[in-house]
Amino acid sequence: MRYLHTMVRVTDLDQSLDFYCNKLGLVEVRRTESEKGRFTLVFLAAPEDRKGAETAGAAFGSRGAPLLELTYNWDPETYTGGRSFGHLAYEVDDIYATCDKLQKAGVVINRPPRDGVMAFVRSPDNISIELLQKGEAKPSAEPWASMPNTGAW
Ligand SMILES: C[C@@H](O)C(=O)SC[C@H](NC(=O)CC[C@H](N)C(=O)O)C(=O)NCC(=O)O
Numbered sequence: 711m712r713y714l715h716t717m718v719r720v721t722d723l724d725q726s727l728d729f730y731c732n733k734l735g736l737v738e739v740r741r742t743e744s745e746k747g748r749f750t751l752v753f754l755a756a757p758e759d760r761k762g763a764e765t766a767g768a769a770f771g772s773r774g775a776p777l778l779e780l781t782y783n784w785d786p787e788t789y790t791g792g793r794s795f796g797h798l799a800y801e802v803d804d805i806y807a808t809c810d811k812l813q814k815a816g817v818v819i820n821r822p823p824r825d826g827v828m829a830f831v832r833s834p835d836n837i838s839i840e841l842l843q844k845g846e847a848k849p850s851a852e853p854w855a856s857m858p859n860t861g862a863w
C-alpha cells in the first residue's frame with residue numbers, strides 16, 4: 711500500500727491555484743476535466759516530490775508521489791469543512807523565510823513560527839496548512855520570536 715493524495719474541494723480554482731502554487735510553492739502535475747461530471751481535478755506536488763509525480767503516471771494522478779488533489783465543482787456548492795479534517799502538512803527548508811514570503815503575499819500566519827519549528831496558515835477555503843521546519847529548529851528570529859503563540863504548542 712502507498713499513500714497517494716489528499717483531496718480537498720475548492721470554491722474558486724484560480725484563487726486556490728494562486729494560493730497553493732504562487733504563494734505556497736506547489737506545482738501542477740496533472741489536470742483532468744469532466745464535462746459529464748461538471749468538475750475539474752488538479753493534482754499538485756511539492757517541488758521535491760515533483761519527480762516522482764511525473765515519472766509514475768496513472769489514469770488519475772500519480773502513483774509516484776504524495777499529491778494534493780484539488781476538486782473544483784463547476785456548479786457552486788457550500789462546503790462545511792468537518793471538524794474531523796485537520797490539516798495538510800509540508801516540510802520547508804526555512805520556516806521563517808517561508809512565513810515572511812507568505813505574509814508579504816497577504817496570507818495570514820495563524821500560528822507564527824516562534825519556536826523555529828512549526829507554523830500554520832489557511833487556504834482560501836480555510837483548509838489548515840501546517841508548515842514544519844526541515845531538520846533542527848531554526849534559532850529564534852524577529853519578528854517571529856516576539857509574536858504571541860496562538861497555537862496549543
Ligand atoms: C481522480 C481520483 O483521485 C478521484 O478522487 S476521482 C473521485 C471522484 N471525484 C469526483 O467525482 C469529483 C467531483 C465530485 N462532485 C466531488 O465533489 O467529489 C469521487 O468519487 N468523489 C466522491 C468523493 O467522496 O470524493
Ligand code: NI
Nearest residue numbers: 715716717779
Ligand atoms: Ni482522489
